[in-house]
Amino acid sequence: MRLNITYENHIPINAFRWTPSRELQPLHYHSSLEIGLCVSGSGIFYFGEKRYRVAVGDIFIVNNRELHIAQSDKSNPSTYIFINFDPRLLLDEEESLLLPFAYSSDHFDNRITSASPLSAPIGALIEKMWRELDAKQDGYLSMAKSALLELCVLLLRHYSTRMSKLEWKRMNDTFRRLRPALAILEDRFREPLELTDIANALLISPSRASHLFQEELGRSFKDYLLQLRINEAKRLLISTNLSAADVCFESGFQSIPSFYRLFKSAVGISPLDYRSKYSVHAIIENPIQ
Template sequence: MRLNITYENNIPINAFRWTPNEKLEPLHFHSSLEIGLCISGSGIFYFGEKQYRVGVGDIFIVNNRELHIAKSDECNPSTYIFINFDPRLLLDEEESLLLPFAYNSDYFDNRITSASPLAAPLGALIGQIWNELDAKEDGYKSMAKSALLELCVLLLRHYSTSMSKLEWKRMTDTFRRMRPALALVEDRFREPLELTDIADALLLSPSRVSHLFQQELGRCFKEYLLDLRINEAKRLLISTNLSAADVCFGSGFQSIPSFYRLFKSTVGLSPLDYRNKFSVHEIIENTKQELSR
C-alpha cells in the first residue's frame, strides 16, 4: 500500500509522534525517506520479510521503496518520533547523502540499536528536528534542515564503513547514472515534458529510463514530475501574488482544471485554500494585526 505524504511546514520535512497498533496492519511504502526513534515501550518493526524487536532508543532507517510497518506489544505499547522528508532535499545538497537510503533491502540492517555509539547523537538530532518544527521559532526551517543534514552525514559515515567496497561502488554508480536524468527533469519540469524527452537527451530507451526511475527512486517518472510541479506551485502560492492560473502554468501544468484536481488530491487543499493558510504575506499581515492590539 502506498501512502501519500504531504509536508506541513513549508519545508519538505515532517516530524510526528506515532504509537503503532497492537494488531498488525498492512505494510506500506511512501515517496519520502524516513527515520524513526523509539522513545517508549516495545514492539516489532517489519520490513518486508524482516522483523526487528524494538526497544527504547532504537533507530530505524526507511527508504522510499521498502514495505514496512511497526506493531506495539500489547502490554507495553511503543511510541516513536518519526522524521520523514523528500529525497530531493539531500540531492540538492550533496547527492552522496542519499546513499544510506539506497540499500539492498534483503541484506540491509534497518535498525541501529540503542547500544550503538551512533544511537545517542542520532536520537539527539531527531529530537532537535521535532522541537524545531513543533515550536516554529524564528529560523526553525533552517535549523531543522541543518539538523537533518548533520544526521544524514552521520548515517553516510556509518554505512560507508560497514558495507563492502563492491556494494558501495554499486550504489555510487547508480547515483551517477540517475543524476543527469534528475538534473534534466528539474531543469525542464516547467515545460511540457515526457519520458521520451528524457530518454532522447540521455541516449537511452524510454523503457530503460522508466526502469531507472522505478528501481532507484521507488516511483515512476510521472510521479516524480508531479511532485516537482506541486512543490513549485506551493512555493509560488505562498511567496508571490500570482493568480492561480499563472501559478498553474508557471509550475508546469498544462491545464487549469487538472492543476486544481491534482493539487487538491495531493495536498488536501485547493490552491487558494493553501495560499490562505500558508502565505507569507498572510502570516506577516496577521502578525502585524496581533502586535497592534
C-alpha cells in the same frame, strides 16, 4: 498499501510522535524517506519479511520502496519520533547522502540499536528536529534542515563501512548516471517534458529510463515530475501574489482543471486553500489578535 505524505512546511520535512497499534496493521510504503527513533515502550518493527524487536533508543531507517509497519507490545506500547522528508532535499545538497536509503531490502539492516555508538548522536538530532518543527521559532526550518543533513552524513559514513566495495560502487555509479536526468528535470520541469527527453540525455531506451526511476527513486518519471511542479506551485502560492491560473502555468501545468485536480489529490486541499493556510502574506495581513 501506499500512503500519501503531505508536508506542513515549504521545506519538505515532517516530524511527529506516534504510538503504533497493539494489533498488527497492513504494511505500507510512501514516497518520502523516513527515520524513526523509539523513545518509550517496546514492540516489533516489520520490513517486508524482516522483523526487529524494538527497544528504547533504537533507530530505524526506511526508504521510499520498502513495505513496513511498527506494532506496539500490548503491555508496554511503544512511542516513536519519526522524521519524514522528500529525497530531493538530499539530492539538492549532495547526492551521495541518498546512498544509505538506496539499499537492497534483503541485505540491509534497517535498525541501528540503542547499543550502537551511533544511536545517541542520531537520536539527539531527531529530537532536535522534532523540537524545532514543533516550536516553530524564528529560523526553525533552517535548523531542522541543518540537523537532517548532519544526521544523513552520519548515516552515510556508517553504512559506507558496512557495504562491500562492489555494492558501494554500484550505488554510486547509479546515482552518477541519474544525476544528469534529474538536473534536466529541475531545470525544465516548467516546460512540456517527456520520458524520451530523459532517455536521450542518459543515452538509454525510454523503458530503461523508466526502470531506473522506479528502481532507484521509488517513483515513476511522471510522479517525480509532478512532485517538482507541485512543490513549485506551493512555493509560488505562499510567496507571491500570482493568481492561481498564473501559478498553474508558471509551475509547469498545462491546464487549470488538471492543476486543481492534481494539486488537491497530492496535497489534500485546493491551491487557494493552501495559500490561505500557509501564505506569508495571509499571516502578515491577518495577524493574531
